[in-house]
Amino acid sequence: MREQLILPTMGCGTWAWGNRLLWGYQPSMDQELQQVFNFCVTSGITLFDTGDSYGTGRLSGRSESLLGQFSQAYAGRHQQEIVLATKLAPYPWRLTAGSMKRAGAASAKRLQRPIDLVQMHWSTANYAPWQEKRLLRGLAELYEAGQVKGVGLSNYGGQRLREVHRWFQDWGVPIRTLQVQYSLLSTDPVLKYDVKAVCDELGIQLIAYSPLALGLLTGKYSLDKPLPKGLRRRVFRQVLPNMAPLQSCLQELMALHQKTMAQVALNWCICKGTMPIPGAKNLTQAQENAGALGWHLSAAEVEALDQAAAQVTKTMVQNPFQSR
Structure with missing residues (x-):
């Protein structure tokens, strides 16, 4: 009998190994990130999401490698509930089902265990729609071979999701999750691209990445204080x-x-029926993220936030790979 993916039920995951490693990894970070990992799992936050494109050049695959290292080193509460998810990038040189299967095998080696949830990192519908079906077929074959417990997608809109869902139905493979950029400052995927309605209809769990809008929803930034450098500024x-x-x-x-x-x-995201995956660069941030659990905003409070968010005329830049 196939081992199935069991998603966490607490409504919150941790996206802790992304751009930080991509832009400025230092070996001294390992111990601090291990503490973050340990705290999260002990607290019942057991979904960890990464991608094979997080870490380039000399850091190739470093994010997955660290996540595998931390998972192997952990021993304690909820150990058996850890879910390691990774996203495989549809690079231009990945053109066949076999190329995605090889990418999955490489990710599993770095993670030091089979992948729990393998995901297509983004849809190629906006620039090379002909490339996509063969790559998705590769993910389906990983599932059919029992090499992954579940298959998910990322950056798909409702229209494209329906089409891809039909392919997976023909292959007899369920789509378990879809992650999109979603927060009080990034509601387009839900309001314009219908992803939540389609996910609910098809039985797909919606995951919200960047739920704190790069820190804009933490209250730590204002125009009268120094702002981050580069694009974020x-x-x-x-x-x-x-x-x-x-x-x-x-x-x-x-x-x-x-x-x-x-x-x-973060609690607003949970009340919207999504699983937010905020980043955690240190233990303090992980502890703050965990404080979003165990309580709920009322329906009236969620509606008040919806109305306030609708008044924001300039919101977050949307992911250019987000399909319709």
């Missing part, structure tokens, strides 16, 4: 001046529930 300068109604609503709910802004923003 440009984005923050455009979004922050338009956030007043949303920030005011978040602050009211912070005071009412005795929570931080980040915890309120």
